[in-house]
Amino acid sequence: MIPPFSADARRGELIRPPRFLPAVDWPHEHKSFAFGPWDIGSGNSSPDMSRGNYGAGWVAYLESGGGTYLQKKMPNDVWDGSPRYLLALVGGIKKISLEFAPTGFVIIGYLRPDRAMGVWWRNPDTGLPQLLDLDTDVQDMVLTVENKDDPTSTDVFLWYFKNGGLYLRQYSERFAVVHGPFFSGVTDPVIIQAGINHRYGYQVDYRDNAL
């Protein structure tokens, strides 16, 4: 079942629109925006949480060579030009989704070329970066923070379509539990955005490329 929609979450906004973030004007295969900690030294190092979480804009982008990099938005509406090498996988990556844990550590959701899906995150139980291969035959996926207004204890959701049905895994459950399908019958879905709609609860917007 879909997780209960907490009263606090109603203060949250649907999505902080990425249209307010600078353009990514260099060659890349795919990109994903998110708001996160103030700074990160290198890809898997500890984040600088001295100015809180979910306040600074970040972009993760996938280059043609298979490497995933991270850059931070500067105050003058440019990216900082300091690519932090995040992740490269044996077998490559097809698509990524970026979010940040309440601890400020990067979470990368990935789709492999063979449509296997997983997340690369820092497992709170071990304190170490971990590659979690979660499912196969996934059509699309996106990570989203449940409620940025509760930055220290918010959950992070992994929404994904498989066989035309929408499923959910949660950071709080170590992405181990599958919820759903919440609806099915979609042929070729692509997720546009996901988040909280303060009127209706959780919302996942998608388009069906088969239509």
Place this chain on the structure above:
Amino acid sequence: MNEINTQNQIGIKGAYAYQVIDDVTGDIVVDVPEQTNLILDSYLDIPRPLPNQTTFLCLGSGVVTPPSVTDTDLGNQVAGTYMGGWSVGTYQDSTDNFLISLRSTTDFTNIINNEISELGVRLNNSTGTLITRALIKDTNGNPASISVGEGQTLRFTYSLYFKIPKAIFSGSVSTPHGIIEYEYSIGDQVVTQSLIEAFVRYSEYGGSNQGQAYAVYFSNGSSAGSYGSKSLDIPNRKVISTFNVPAATSDRILGAPASTGWTDRLLFKMARYNDPFHFRVPKNATRLTLPANYDLTVQLEITWGRLP
């Protein structure tokens, strides 16, 4: 007070080789020679050649993110085990420096169903500070993965190379009483592999953290003790050791007599066990007379870093 300043650079490099061995037949299924390993910044934060903590070899799977000197973790660690002791791998006494490597062999027997793609060394335990990181390479040096089957052992031979400059430093410094010509060197008459090994294993750059004892030698064969201090500059990989020859009531000629064997013209040495470094007066140099009531201060700057 008169001063001598000198410097010395020590280099470190890491490498690994691996084999996949059939447990029953002992056959070597895969044999890949040494590949370069990256010494991370966290290693160079340690002010000594070989860490004095226990070391754990850790393996990662699936991730092939290129190593960076600022890395603090493997991308996806799946195994880690105590490395055991370090033995001397190679030793070379060349014209300008000593090269020595320490080697440790570690076996992994239970990593089936993992595509091993990266490795690193951690301090203290399998989740401790990561000090080296490398991707698994094939014999051609290209990133690769290791598959270990049932009944097979994955054996890593991990090496750390240390370059200890022999020439270290020489020069002269002008004092109100004359010129001191000096060499800061490793005693060429006495240095053995075991001395260099001991230096790499047990020494902190610039001497121990406790009060550092030095000895200064004079032409009459006598010596005088002195205590120095140490100033560590970790971000710049530099330590400055300072020690002082206290003033005395009579004139003294610096440097031991030439007849005392390995202490030939010895000017100073760190009076620490197995420390092979010392200052010398070159054999054809004029030894300086340190007048009565004057002291002398020596500053020794040692730097360290990665070898290419």
